Amino acid sequence: xxxxxxxxxxxxxxxxxxxxxxxxxxxxxxxxxxxxxxxxxxxxxxxxxxxxxxxxxxxxxxxxxxxxxxxxxxxxxxxxxxxxxxxxxxxxxxxxxxxxxxxxxxxxxxxxxxxx
Numbered sequence: 001x002x003x004x005x006x007x008x009x010x011x012x013x014x015x016x017x018x019x020x021x022x023x024x025x026x027x028x029x030x031x032x033x034x035x036x037x038x039x040x041x042x043x044x045x046x047x048x049x050x051x052x053x054x055x056x057x058x059x060x061x062x063x064x065x066x067x068x069x070x071x072x073x074x075x076x077x078x079x080x081x082x083x084x085x086x087x088x089x090x091x092x093x094x095x096x097x098x099x100x101x102x103x104x105x106x107x108x109x110x111x112x113x114x115x116x
Contacts, residue, residue: 003040006097010044027051029082029090029103031074034060037097053085064095079107 030045030052032038038057045052055078056063066074075092082090082103090103102110 007040007044010040014048026089027053027085027087029053029055029078029085029087031055031078031090031092032057033066033074033093033095034058034063035093035095035097037093037095040097041093053081053087055081066095075101075103075109078103079109083107 028045028050030041032041032054034056036059038054038059042052042054042057045054056074078090078092081087083106086105088105090107092101092103093099094101100115102115104110
């Protein structure tokens with residue numbers, strides 16, 4: 001089961017002490033890009049009691065493959081939504097769940113290096 005393998009590996013990578021320290025003070029805007037990632041990540045966020053605003057949760061096979069312009073438009077929306085809802089961070093997953101693109105609390109996109 002691919003989903004279970006992914007979920008278990010993700011859980012092992014988490015630091016439970018960090019999650020407990022953050023508690024409900026951490027708010028996330030998660031954009032799943034209409035991919036199956038939502039079926040894996042969304043339940044994990046709820047399990048760890050992360051306060052999340054979730055976007056593009058429903059699987060839409062027509063929206064999975066996006067042009068660079070569509071991706072940039074979606075990232076632009078995320079940069080606007082994060083500060084408006086007062087979130088600590090925004091995250092957009094790619095359609096395969098292999099990459100994540102982050103936005104800080106001010107709505108600024110973070111480079112890969114900044115995210116690490």
